[in-house]
Amino acid sequence: MASKASAGARAAGAGLARDPALAVTVVLLWAGLALFVVYPLAMLFARIVVDQGHVSLAGLGGILTDRHQVRAFGNSLLLGALVGLIGTVVGFAFAFVAARGRLPLWLVATIDASVLLPLISPPFTTAIAMIFSFGPRGLVTYGLLGVKGFSVYGLWSTLLSEALTYFPIAYLTLRPILAAIDSNVEGMARSLGASRWRVFRTVTLPLAIPGIANAFLLLFAASLADFATPLILAGNAFPVLPTQAYLQITGMFDLRGGAALSFALLVPALIVFVLQRYWVSRRQYVTVTGKGAGQTPFDSMTPGVRAALLAVCGGVTLLIVYFYALLLYASLVVALGANHAFTLAHYRTIFTDGAKAIRDTLTIAALATPLGGLYGIAVGYLVARKRFPGRRTMELVSMIDYALPGTIVGIAYLIAFNDPPLVLTGTALIIVACYVFRYGPTGIRATIALLAQIDPSLEEASRGLGAGSATTFRRVTLPLIAPAFFAGLGVVFIRSMTAISATIFLISIGWTLITVKILENITELSLGPAAAFSVFVVAIVFVVTGAIARAVRLFRAPGATQVASLLGG
């Protein structure tokens, strides 16, 4: 088997022709991407530029040069960058404390649990808690501090709410990375005389760079695409593009203008993505030749630093816990702010009138989670480790639905799958596909970042010893990237339970979702049932992510044989 591959490509693996498993996987993934990412957007784009049978860009120029839309565009970038920055810093602090703080296990578990809270409820739940707490008659601003006429709408509240909602993504991305850094390396640097700060700056931080870049990218994209939080908190002084696009479509019935505004969002998302790829790929991140078990964590922090970090994390955790205690309270009283008598009526309501939404949501999540998790590691692994035509393009295409605002993805799906040849509207499949291709990329990014740390020679050795690429993947790579797989799995499940922006267009007579019910309850002034639904979602997600965490532990202890059996190998 003569190979014309270069030395670098040899390390990356075999070509398509002599690796049928790779070929089949690549073809399947491309089929999925073509059908559920490219095709809907192409149909949407056609709807934008084809005007009564003619290709026309007239009218689009007007909306893209409008000074209010330009301002909204600038606001979106500013907000995304700030959310990315603050979210990554906070997420890193949490991940660092959890991975390196030598904390007692119960404290790590507590941090884990409370950090997950914002991720596992719809974004507007945090936004509503913000208004209750910091509004003109807010519990904190008015009730506690006695400030009158405090304004809650604008950049700072949107920023705070989004950072609080999305920083757990950074935490979930960074923690496995920090945990994977061989602390023996840090220990050695320390014993060679480097100060803790120097070890952190010259060893730990550079090794975490791919993770940090990923976290920033994910947060920036998430903020860029979020419309629910700005819709409630940004007010009229701080318009952002996703909200404008949403209003353009749902309010002005201007599908073309709204779609054009959304496409404008794709540009910054792609720029950040390309920068990050270029920057990350220029660095060497191979630190381990396998992850030794049973090492003692390196003591990275002086007591002072640890106390300061704990104070920051504690403060953030406290704020989150307070927000959700408020939510729980609202679900247990007749009407928050008017009648604080205890009642369980709201829970009765959600399990009778809301039973169908609960059933549908759980079914869809059960379908989307395994598919999304597999999709994440499959694409991530192929992109990071294999050579095949269109590899970079696949990575790019797989990120599109994540970067685009949900509104536009939802409308694109609606347009593409409502008419033959492929009619999917009204089915659960359309919602499942949306979740897999929109939230699977978290797993892709996590896998790529983790693989950047693992020397390909491990896999080479496996192949050298005669294992096929599928066996190598299952027995060697999979156990190594398991943390990324579970991060991806967790995020897809969480989003399946909590997302709304895209799927609000995809629910139907046959399939509805809890999140849509919550939004509806909020508009109907039924805060109690909205809060009860949210508490229910939080509880379910806690149980499932807890089970996932247990699975991770199961993985780590007895070794690779059990890994394979758990994944059905």
Added chain:
Amino acid sequence: MMNRHDWRARVARALALLAVPALALAATSAARAADTLNAYSIWPENWARPMFEEFEKATGVKVNFVRFSSGEALARVIAEKNNPRVDVLFGGPVETFAAGIAEGVFEPYKSPSFARLPARMKQADGQWTAIADDPLVFMTNDKFVKEHGLKAPASWDDLLNPAYKDSLQMADARTSGTAVTRIFSILEVNGRDENKAFAYMKKLRPNVQLYTKSGGGGTLPVGLGQAGGGIFFIVDALDTKAKGYEVTISFPKEGIGTAGEGIALIKGAKNPELGKKLIDWATSPAMQSNFAKYKINFVPAHPDVALEPSLAAILKDVKLFPIDADYAGANRKRIVDRWIAEVLNP
């Protein structure tokens, strides 16, 4: 170098995974009863559900429905134009329906009640028919009003009082029929002099804390005292009061607008006969006499249905003017665009 058994097993697993959603798809399309019609409801579920249950009791026809805000419902109906998923669009301000006519998504149909309705309660060709009428009101938070030494506003000019600075919430004209009705009310009050009306709205702007996405979006903040007051449809305002929030409903002496709530048959509906049955029922006293029973504070559109006494008492001596559908329809887009340019983003 490679293990043949291994990749075959992999392919088989991948195919098995693909089969799962396919089965789910098959299962959903199977479940469709004979006497069932599908509808998008713009009315909130807690009003639409009892109406549809009464309809099923009366006719044996079950209504499958999902609720959307007016903008979302219309965007959906338009997107599904070539393959309609529902038979009827139910509830919501008639100006939403007027916007749908231009898109050609409705099938004209005149129910037996059609001839009995006043002109503004129907579209001449029967593209939509009104099932209720909904006046606007001022709603203020009692504590806010007392703290600032005010009285419940009794004139449009009362809202310009600097005491309300940054304290009013009302709907955004880009998304809400409530807002469009409000703007046309201000036009009517000013004798349709657009410059005068816009001068008023610009003067009101500093007192507006937030323009909300939905018409009722500001009611909870006003109820909680996060906002001092606002302009809402009476159904939303009375609902706020019924929840126990301490608010006062008042009307301007110059008069305020009222807007119809509509129903329409979707063009290309899969169950047109059942859809017509629902329209017949909803436009007649059969449905509208149920409003009072379920504490839905709409004014019935059909002249034969008596107004519920407590609602009648609230509306007694109130100067209401209907929004002229033709005038509003012809000028809506231009007025909303001007509102966005001059009031929302000055």
